[in-house]
Structure formats: C-alpha cells, structure tokens
Amino acid sequence: MWEVSDEALFAGYASGDPEAAAHFVERFQRRVYGLALAIVRVPVDAEEVAQEAFVRAWRFAASFDARRGSVAAWLLGITRNVALDSVRGRGRRPEPMADPTPEIVVDPLDVASAIERRADARRVADLMRSLPDSQRRALVAVTLWGLSTREVSEMAGIPQGTVKTRVRLALRKLRDEMGAPIP
Amino acid sequence: MTPLGCSQLRDMAPDVALGLVTGEERAAALAHLEGCAACRAEVASLAGVADELLLIGPEAPAPEGFDRRVLGRLTEVWAAEAPSAARRQRPAHLHRRTRRRPDGRRLAVGAVLSAAAAAVVLVAAVVAIRDDPAAPTEDRADMTTGVGEVVGTATVRSGDPATVAVDVPGWEEAVPAGATYWLAVEMDDGSRTMTHIGTDATWWKVSLEGGADEVASVSVLDGDGWVWCSAKFSS
Numbered sequence: 164m165w166e167v168s169d170e171a172l173f174a175g176y177a178s179g180d181p182e183a184a185a186h187f188v189e190r191f192q193r194r195v196y197g198l199a200l201a202i203v204r205v206p207v208d209a210e211e212v213a214q215e216a217f218v219r220a221w222r223f224a225a226s227f228d229a230r231r232g233s234v235a236a237w238l239l240g241i242t243r244n245v246a247l248d249s250v251r252g253r254g255r256r257p258e259p260m261a262d263p264t265p266e267i268v269v270d271p272l273d274v275a276s277a278i279e280r281r282a283d284a285r286r287v288a289d290l291m292r293s294l295p296d297s298q299r300r301a302l303v304a305v306t307l308w309g310l311s312t313r314e315v316s317e318m319a320g321i322p323q324g325t326v327k328t329r330v331r332l333a334l335r336k337l338r339d340e341m342g343a344p345i346p
Numbered sequence: 347m348t349p350l351g352c353s354q355l356r357d358m359a360p361d362v363a364l365g366l367v368t369g370e371e372r373a374a375a376l377a378h379l380e381g382c383a384a385c386r387a388e389v390a391s392l393a394g395v396a397d398e399l400l401l402i403g404p405e406a407p408a409p410e411g412f413d414r415r416v417l418g419r420l421t422e423v424w425a426a427e428a429p430s431a432a433r434r435q436r437p438a439h440l441h442r443r444t445r446r447r448p449d450g451r452r453l454a455v456g457a458v459l460s461a462a463a464a465a466v467v468l469v470a471a472v473v474a475i476r477d478d479p480a481a482p483t484e485d486r487a488d489m490t491t492g493v494g495e496v497v498g499t500a501t502v503r504s505g506d507p508a509t510v511a512v513d514v515p516g517w518e519e520a521v522p523a524g525a526t527y528w529l530a531v532e533m534d535d536g537s538r539t540m541t542h543i544g545t546d547a548t549w550w551k552v553s554l555e556g557g558a559d560e561v562a563s564v565s566v567l568d569g570d571g572w573v574w575c576s577a578k579f580s581s
Binding site: 179181184188189192193194195196197198210214215217218221222223225226231232233235236237239242243244284286287288291302305306307311312327330331335337338 | 405406409420
C-alpha cells in the first residue's frame with residue numbers, strides 16, 4: 164500500500180500522519196543522510212543535519228510546488244541548505260572524504276552508479292554528461308560536495324575566478340537545456 | 347553599499363542560486379531582488395536546477411535508529427507547533443491519498459490538532475470582537491524570501507486599529523538566537539513603521555495608525571536593515 168508516488172507520500176507527511184511520515188523518512192533517508200554526510204563530513208553532524216532537514220520539510224511543506232520540481236529535489240535542496248549552514252556555523256570542517264586528487268572532487272563512476280538506481284535522476288544525469296568535464300567537476304564540487312569556489316580553487320590549483328566562471332556557465336547551460344521554468 | 351543593477355545581478359545569479367555569495371553580496375542581491383521580478387525569476391529558475399542536480403547526489407546508509415529518532419523529533423515538533431499546524435495550508439497541488447488510521451497515535455495527534463483548531467477559532471473570534479464588531483475584512487499575502495521561497499504569511503486586518511499579523515513557522519530555527527530583527531510595515535504614502543521582534547517567537551502582531559487598505563508591504567529586516575522576507579499588498 165506504500166507503493167505510492169513521492170508526492171502522494173509527501174502529502175501524508177505534510178499533514179502530520181505518523182504512518183506516512185515513517186514511510187517518507189524510510190524512502191528518503193539514504194539520500195538525505197548521504198548528501199548531509201558529503202557536505203559536513205562528520206557522521207554525528209550529518210545525522211543532526213538530516214534530522215533537521217526532515218523537520219524543516221514538514222514545517223515548510225506549504226511552500227512545496229510540484230510544478231517547480233520533484234519532492235526529492237526539494238527535500239535535498241533543504242538538506243543542502245541546512246548542511247551549508249552547519250558548516251558555516253562551525254567555520255571549518257575536515258578534509259573531503261572524496262578523492263583528494265586536485266580537481267577530482269567526486270568520482271564520476273560513483274555518480275553513474277547511483278544514477279542507475281534512480282529513475283528521477285536520469286534527465287539531469289544525461290545533461291550533466293553533456294557538460295565539459297571541467298565545468299561538470301566544478302559544479303558537482305559546489306553542489307553535491309558543498310565546497311566554496313575558494314576551496315575548489317585551492318584543491319584544483321586554478322584561479323577562483325575560473326572556478327566561478329565554470330560554475331556559472333554550467334548551471335546556465337543546464338537551465339537552458341531543461342527548458343523555461345514555471346514563472 | 348552600492349545598489350546592484352540588473353546586469354550585475356544577472357552575472358552573479360548562479361552564485362546566489364547556489365548560495366556561494368558572501369553575506370554582504372547576498373544582502374545586496376536580496377535588496378535588488380525584492381523589487382525586481384525578472385531577476386527573481388532568473389535566480390529562482392537557476393535555484394530549481396541546482397536542486398534538481400542534487401538528485402544525482404551521494405547516498406549513504408543512515409545510522410542505526412535514525413528513522414526512529416527523526417520520528418521522535420517530529421512528534422515533539424507536531425505537539426509543540428500544533429496551533430500553527432492547524433492553520434497551515436496543504437502543499438500546493440497535492441491531494442491526500444494516504445489512509446488515515448484510527449490507531450492510538452493518530453487519534454492523539456488528531457485530538458491535539460482538533461483542540462488546537464478549536465482554540466484558534468476561539469481566539470480568532472475574541473480578536474474579531476475586540477478589534478472590530480463590524481466584521482473586519484482580512485487580506486493575506488505570502489511572506490517570501492528574495493529567491494521566492496514562501497516562508498510564512500502576513501495578514502492585514504481592518505478595524506480600529508487595523509492590525510498586521512505575521513506568521514513565520516520555523517523562524518526561531520532559521521535565524522541566530524538573540525539577533526536583532528525588525529518588522530517593517532510600509533504604507534502607500536511611503537511612511538514606514540518599525541517594530542523590534544525577537545528570535546524566540548514565530549508570530550507577531552502590530553497595530554497600525556493608518557487603514558488596512560493603505561498597507562503596501564510587510565517585511566522582516568535584519569539588524570543591518572536587509573530584507574529577510576517580505577509580502578506585498580495591492581492598494
């Protein structure tokens with residue numbers, strides 16, 4: 164009976180239905196916790212961030228608009244914001260858990276593997292593959308890994324301005340390829 | 347700080363959408379976005395793409411008992427914020443499809459919500475009688491941030507005096523505790539009244555010297571005068 168769409172499940176979660184909430188948390192906890200851990204890098208902090216993300220998703224449920232994106236994307240956006248607030252609040256964080264090789268901040272093979280398990284990620288994954296490698300890596304670093312452009316610059320050994328340019332070009336190209344947003 | 351123009355804002359729009367700007371840059375961007383619908387749409391569209399990008403993000407098994415702890419925390423929040431929950435709107439475009447079970451927990455939450463709803467109705471009735479026996483009119487608008495995120499509601503009610511009530515769920519956790527914030531009500535004639543608000547509440551109400559139909563906008567400002575969220579009212 165819980166093979167319902169993300170949106171239907173979220174409706175139950177938003178209404179405060181404990182049973183729907185349990186299934187909602189179960190469905191998304193791996194992605195929420197995984198993103199939180201990628202950004203804050205400390206498991207105990209990642210759990211705090213992930214918990215807070217679920218609470219905020221309930222508090223701000225009324226602002227979710229299905230025309231603008233999926234429940235998963237919206238929930239992960241909240242998670243990223245909470246994680247970045249946590250990192251900024253502490254002022255510093257441990258070194259990234261990812262490959263420390265300059266400029267390679269995420270293993271593309273890992274992303275590809277994750278994509279295979281997620282139907283909702285195929286479109287953006289395909290578009291990401293169409294980006295120049297340098298732009299894709301810069302964009303992944305600041306979104307999925309939560310790095311600042313200065314951190315990416317230091318890790319990759321390239322000017323911060325170059326990182327900013329790559330990120331801006333990449334995000335605009337993705338937006339243009341995805342089509343016009345709902346006003 | 348020099349106000350930003352549209353071309354400058356467009357240049358930095360991806361940075362704003364991704365949260366890569368400094369506090370000063372963000373404040374300047376929000377100040378511009380407050381009065382520029384075109385740039386708001388630009389930033390919102392880029393922010394939507396940034397969110398979608400997270401769909402290919404990493405995943406990891408949550409720690410043992412994580413789901414139980416989240417649900418425990420949610421239960422506490424539901425109990426603490428039941429009055430606010432009773433007033434909340436359902437998410438846009440969603441219709442309830444999950445089955446409501448008459449088990450103990452559900453009934454307990456339902457009882458709290460029902461009691462809260464009754465309390466809200468009672469309080470609303472008392473306020474209405476006290477403010478304006480002649481059935482006051484009410485106008486509502488969403489409180490939105492510079493990037494278009496709806497974070498609460500502003501309600502302007504006619505009466506003697508007319509009042510503005512602002513409800514921002516989650517406010518106390520979204521801002522630094524003890525920081526200085528102001529509730530600004532701007533009227534059609536350009537006059538503005540400022541009321542200091544604390545970080546330990548999520549709902550405020552202020553009385554107006556002018557009429558309810560003269561309210562142009564309601565904003566929450568930080569201590570430096572930058573807009574945190576705002577709502578506009580048509581004259």
